[in-house]
Amino acid sequence: MVPIKQVFPMGVIFISAVYSFCLRFKWLAIVVPYVGDSDGTKRGEWTEEEDRKLVAYIDVYGIGDWRFLPPKAGLQRCGKSCRLRWLNYLRPGVKKGKFTPQEEETIISFHSILGNRWATIAQQMPGRSDNDIKNHWNSCLKKRLERNGIDPMTHQPMINLAVKTQSFNTDCGSSSCSTASPFSSSFSSGSARLLNKIATGISSRQHGVDRIKNILSDPSITSINGQEEGFEQLKIDHGKMLASDDQTDDFLMWDEEKTRHFMEEIGVMDFQTNGVYNPSSSAQYGVYESGLLDDHLI
DNA sequence: AAGTGAAGCAACCGCGGCGTT
DNA sequence: CAACGCCGCGGTTGCTTCACT
Known part of the structure; x- marks a missing residue:
């Protein structure tokens, strides 16, 4: 039987190691899902799946009311977030990479x-x-x-x-002047x-x-x-x-x-x-x- | 190899304008 | 004409990557 005094620090080290590992490889989102707002909307980085859903929906129905787009597209995001993702990243013709x-x-x-x-x-x-x-x-x-x-x-x-x-x-003369x-x-x-x-x-x-x-x-x-x-x-x-x-x-x-x-x-x-x-x-x-x-x- | 700071990027937040009621 | 809600914009934050020590 290992004394608790020895187990505790080992546990702390193990947990922090797992945490760092998950963080490093972005697995934290799976291990500890980000809940987001109290209303259930998700926040943070977009996944490939979410991107696919958004693009698929807009391909078919086009851009309409951003408010009602997320539930229709099967996304747990706010309309604002969808709009931002579309305009800055998913929109056709959007140019990425270095500026000339x-x-x-x-x-x-x-x-x-x-x-x-x-x-x-x-x-x-x-x-x-x-x-x-x-x-x-x-x-x-x-x-x-x-x-x-x-x-x-x-x-x-x-x-x-x-x-x-x-x-x-x-x-x-004021001392507040830098x-x-x-x-x-x-x-x-x-x-x-x-x-x-x-x-x-x-x-x-x-x-x-x-x-x-x-x-x-x-x-x-x-x-x-x-x-x-x-x-x-x-x-x-x-x-x-x-x-x-x-x-x-x-x-x-x-x-x-x-x-x-x-x-x-x-x-x-x-x-x-x-x-x-x-x-x-x-x-x-x-x-x-x-x-x-x-x-x-x- | 590890630590640190800078650079780059993605996303969120708050506010103001505008349209609708 | 006022109140309200949505959209778009600009500011800001936070995370990741890279370069340097």
Whole structure:
């Protein structure tokens, strides 16, 4: 008879070994089934069987009401999860694998105009889902731009912004103002919000893809000068706001009127309707023109 | 060989817009 | 016109893989 003192540690080791083994080979889902929500809907990774069911159902009945699709298809998933799985993975023509340099260039170019409007950007890239593009941006392109001294939100060299931000931090006597980073998070997030605000006005559900293409092909914003003027004005306005004491997240303070004014200045509001966007002209945004994003960096 | 961090990817969550009642 | 519910979008999280030490 083995004393309990000796059995217990052995048992613990055995159980953890089994657990690790199951986890490593994804057998845990079988050994310990994931229950999911209290209503019985399953969550987590999709199995091949579930994929087959979803594809088979959509092949026959097409995409209808996502709410009622799961029970009809014999799936214990919520409609949202089915939709996501279909759009990002199972949909015919969906392109997997690495992004080509051309695709990356296209993403950067569109992002410089549209901001984080991933769905709109995805419409310009057949086969790529918005989730795919978003993931690639967040995990790769954004960091690459940052490494090369380009603010991924404004698509402008960060050096100027850094100087301005540092002066802001110097002016700010509050201990809450971080001086560790050369870039103010509030400015970055503010810029992002501004760009998204602008993009919201010209893209997605409010306006069609054709209209966005028109914007992108508009000579008034494709000219480097026009763009620089716009950002110069942005920086001037930003500087003015920094001078004021009571505004830390300046761009949040922009109302619709001010945003519209800025958009008019950079020529976004008064666009013409002709032409098709050409990714090869992405140098127009100054990113490549600056020489900071050379071929070897891509 | 083991540990650790970065990168990549899949999926979930919460919110806002829009259509319907 | 308000309330409600669904859908789509963007942000975020968590897991796996890979590279490096």
